[in-house]
Amino acid sequence: MIFQLVRRFTQTLLVLFGVSIATFLTMHLAPGHPLQANPELRLDPTAVERWLQLRNLDQPLPAQYISWLSRMLRGDFGQSLLYNRPVTELILERLPSTLLLTVPAFVLGLLLAIIVGIYVARKQNSWAERLVQIFSLAGISVPSYWFGIVLIILFTYRFPLFSAVGMRTPGDGSFWDIIQHMVLPLTVMIFHNFAYYVRHVRSAVLNVLNLDFVRAAKARGLTDRQVMILHVLPNSAIPIITIATLSLPMLFTGAMMAEQVFAWPGVGRFIVTSTMARDYPVIMTVNLYTASLVAIANFFADVLYLLVDPRLRVKA
Amino acid sequence: MRRMLLAALSLVLLFLSGCHGHKEHATGQETELHVAAMAGPITLNPLFLRDSASAEVASLLHATLLVTDPDTLAPQPHLVSSWEVLEDNLTYIFTLHENAYWTDGLPITAEDAAFTMRVICHPDYTGWLFLPLQYVAGAQEYKQNHQSLFADGFIAGIKVLDEKTFSITLKEPYAPFLSFLTFPLLPAHLLSSVEVRRLEAHEYSFKLPVSSGPYLLAAWDTDEYVHVKANPNFFLGKPKIEHIYYRFVPNVETQVIELLAGKLDLIPTAVKVEDVSRLQADPQIKIYTNPRLVYDYIAINTKKDSPLQDRRVRQALATLVDRREIVNNVLLGFADPLYGPLLPLHFAYDRSLHTEAVDLAAARELLVAAGYKNLQLNLVFNAGNLVRENVALLLKEQAAKIGIDIQLSLLEWEAFLAAINEGDYELAILGRGVEADPDLTYHWHSESLGNALGYKNEEVDILLEQAIKATTQEERATLYRQAQKKIVADIPAIWLYSRQAIHAVSAAVENFRPHPESVFFNVHEWTLKAEEENM
Numbered sequence: 001m002i003f004q005l006v007r008r009f010t011q012t013l014l015v016l017f018g019v020s021i022a023t024f025l026t027m028h029l030a031p032g033h034p035l036q037a038n039p040e041l042r043l044d045p046t047a048v049e050r051w052l053q054l055r056n057l058d059q060p061l062p063a064q065y066i067s068w069l070s071r072m073l074r075g076d077f078g079q080s081l082l083y084n085r086p087v088t089e090l091i092l093e094r095l096p097s098t099l100l101l102t103v104p105a106f107v108l109g110l111l112l113a114i115i116v117g118i119y120v121a122r123k124q125n126s127w128a129e130r131l132v133q134i135f136s137l138a139g140i141s142v143p144s145y146w147f148g149i150v151l152i153i154l155f156t157y158r159f160p161l162f163s164a165v166g167m168r169t170p171g172d173g174s175f176w177d178i179i180q181h182m183v184l185p186l187t188v189m190i191f192h193n194f195a196y197y198v199r200h201v202r203s204a205v206l207n208v209l210n211l212d213f214v215r216a217a218k219a220r221g222l223t224d225r226q227v228m229i230l231h232v233l234p235n236s237a238i239p240i241i242t243i244a245t246l247s248l249p250m251l252f253t254g255a256m257m258a259e260q261v262f263a264w265p266g267v268g269r270f271i272v273t274s275t276m277a278r279d280y281p282v283i284m285t286v287n288l289y290t291a292s293l294v295a296i297a298n299f300f301a302d303v304l305y306l307l308v309d310p311r312l313r314v315k316a
Numbered sequence: 317m318r319r320m321l322l323a324a325l326s327l328v329l330l331f332l333s334g335c336h337g338h339k340e341h342a343t344g345q346e347t348e349l350h351v352a353a354m355a356g357p358i359t360l361n362p363l364f365l366r367d368s369a370s371a372e373v374a375s376l377l378h379a380t381l382l383v384t385d386p387d388t389l390a391p392q393p394h395l396v397s398s399w400e401v402l403e404d405n406l407t408y409i410f411t412l413h414e415n416a417y418w419t420d421g422l423p424i425t426a427e428d429a430a431f432t433m434r435v436i437c438h439p440d441y442t443g444w445l446f447l448p449l450q451y452v453a454g455a456q457e458y459k460q461n462h463q464s465l466f467a468d469g470f471i472a473g474i475k476v477l478d479e480k481t482f483s484i485t486l487k488e489p490y491a492p493f494l495s496f497l498t499f500p501l502l503p504a505h506l507l508s509s510v511e512v513r514r515l516e517a518h519e520y521s522f523k524l525p526v527s528s529g530p531y532l533l534a535a536w537d538t539d540e541y542v543h544v545k546a547n548p549n550f551f552l553g554k555p556k557i558e559h560i561y562y563r564f565v566p567n568v569e570t571q572v573i574e575l576l577a578g579k580l581d582l583i584p585t586a587v588k589v590e591d592v593s594r595l596q597a598d599p600q601i602k603i604y605t606n607p608r609l610v611y612d613y614i615a616i617n618t619k620k621d622s623p624l625q626d627r628r629v630r631q632a633l634a635t636l637v638d639r640r641e642i643v644n645n646v647l648l649g650f651a652d653p654l655y656g657p658l659l660p661l662h663f664a665y666d667r668s669l670h671t672e673a674v675d676l677a678a679a680r681e682l683l684v685a686a687g688y689k690n691l692q693l694n695l696v697f698n699a700g701n702l703v704r705e706n707v708a709l710l711l712k713e714q715a716a717k718i719g720i721d722i723q724l725s726l727l728e729w730e731a732f733l734a735a736i737n738e739g740d741y742e743l744a745i746l747g748r749g750v751e752a753d754p755d756l757t758y759h760w761h762s763e764s765l766g767n768a769l770g771y772k773n774e775e776v777d778i779l780l781e782q783a784i785k786a787t788t789q790e791e792r793a794t795l796y797r798q799a800q801k802k803i804v805a806d807i808p809a810i811w812l813y814s815r816q817a818i819h820a821v822s823a824a825v826e827n828f829r830p831h832p833e834s835v836f837f838n839v840h841e842w843t844l845k846a847e848e849e850n851m
Contacts, residue, residue, distance in 0.1 A: 030730070030731070031730060031731045031733075031734030031735070032730035032731065032733055032734040035366075036730070036733050036734065036737060042444050042447065042749065042751075042758070042766065043444050044443075044444045044446055044447050044765070045765050046446075047441065047442045047443060047444060047446065048442070050439065050440065050441075050442050051442035054440065054442070054513055079517065082358055083358055083359075084359065084516050084517035084521065085517065085522070093538050094538060094539065149569050149570070152569075152570055152573050153573055156573060156574065156577050156579070157573050157576060157577045160577060163579070164570060164573070164574065165563065165565050165570060165574055165579070165580075166540050166541070166563065166564075166565075167540060168540070170350070170540075170541050170543055170561040170563065171348075171543070171559075171561075260566055260567060261567050261570060262570070263540075263563075263564060263565045263566055263567065263570065265537070265538055265539030265540045265564075266539070269539060269566065270539065273355070276729065276730070277730075278730055
């Protein structure tokens, strides 16, 4: 068991190293640099040269990579070229507002999907099932961007109940003020998450429901509820756990669309602007951070499998 | 059960709607204004501005030495209350406004001005302001030879005469000089002990403890808003509007809805032309427009070996462009057609260059005369600018009529810039910002660093050199008109239009008078009607 964990861990480290080299190369292969001469502005070419020198961007690529790696290993992720501030500071100050949106959207979306998914799996071919199918298809195919704008028009203009811009009213920021600002982006995100999860929950439960041991359990005289709790749910948990844990990294990288439409001050928007601006240290850190999150989520999923499925424990 | 649920739900909704409502212009007696911005600023340090959001916020927080007149663009007093030019046309003596104070109460002095200019001339300074200051005597030497990491020592041409007076001596006459003194100062008492290379990332750039403008920084919340408060000691008097919230709403549709809902008061500069009529229909909103110092043009790459090196081919293309159609149908009239490198606001603008005729037959003849029956050219432009996309399509359609096949390549912004900088294009739609002074040297003199097109005409070079040494405005206007004629005749580019700034403003805002370069030009004079009703 411990040997396996150690092996997993080294594998993860190798993957992260590979990711960092790949990111570094693609980033520098992409045309442009953060302060390249913009013909629409007045720029002093000698000043630009000095700017690159002061940030060691005039060094050859391998040298730049090694100096980045050595600083990173010492916990220094460098300074944003755009904002001139430490990258970790920039990410950390945006993380709380992102989590404020992504965690409830994830928890509520998943919970709702589990409840509704189980319900419709049991009522095959009912109107409820058809309704949920239409709903989830809509949730996946309707762009969050468009749905967000519709909500804004409806609820800040026609029926001004909620706020659509930012996380709080400037100068306010009380609990209720923030809740009020959360309603619309959260609706968009929950709708999207729910639509995505509910299909998986439904099919996972359906698969198990059709198996022989369920019929056997019923034949033994167990009630529907007992069959559900004792037999169906534990056996349909694995695919649901996989789907849920794989979306964990998204909690930390934000919901870029919702953040963009509702001007939410989160990590997602920051990642988009930094990438557009070729902010190398930020892109490197964000990629490594996302890759680590994915690795951690996978690891976490493995542990959860062991917890829910005793058979896997025996094999291990 | 169901009824109880409904009742509970409506209670919650009632509660939420009660918490909210239309934004009040006044909280108690204090007036506030909410401004929409596509992005937040990157820095508040006025010497390192590279993006429009930072520049807009900086214009609220910092006062500049001089300003230019919004109508004539002539230099006007500001922090510098008066100046004198000595006989030799080389030495300028400036006097700072006697009431000019930093927000910490210390007077703004000539030493602050000298310090700021030393920072700009320091070898480690990475902004663009050195370009105009290189004409100051000793500035080049300071940039090349200064050893210390700090902006200390002296520049030969800059002298502090007393607390409020300083002089600048140029190494040769440079007529546009005053129009470039439109930068703010740094407080020497706070920053003279900071290494110049550390200035950009210094705390000052984010916290701005001391400034000189109509407003002072109250809060800057990451990715949410910048909140500024009226500066009670502003040298032109305390601004009438107490608080301004500069709010980052990265989505144009959301901005417009929020303005219509009364939650924003101002969308500056970049209201989309399609949205204007909808906004005008609302009596609570006023639309203001003003010309800006930017224009769009088609750059022609003549450095690369291509048929475009033949002037007749370039002329054929130029004869195809229907500027009226672009201005009226694509920009819905919110632009001025452009026929040369200067804008109607410039004193040396030349109306005689206007040509409306689109002549397909003549264009075809020119092409044939140049020895081409058919031709393929590529046109590069950037994604996300709908106007330029439409212009590209119009050009493609027109060119097809005379046998030129234009291949469109739409590039992401950074890739677009890289293509332009590496000369990897034949035709490109570009924008350009120009200065308040009509001096054409930066873009069109063959030896200028800013001459990105590689344009070279010795006669133009001589005219431009004469013009920056000329003393009277008439003399300069004549020289620039001659230079313009020659540049336009050489067709190094096809000038298209100069878009107007379109501002959507709450009808409650009065005295709103935007400047071609700054929407907050007279922000200290703005008032809100609601304020008077409250009083």
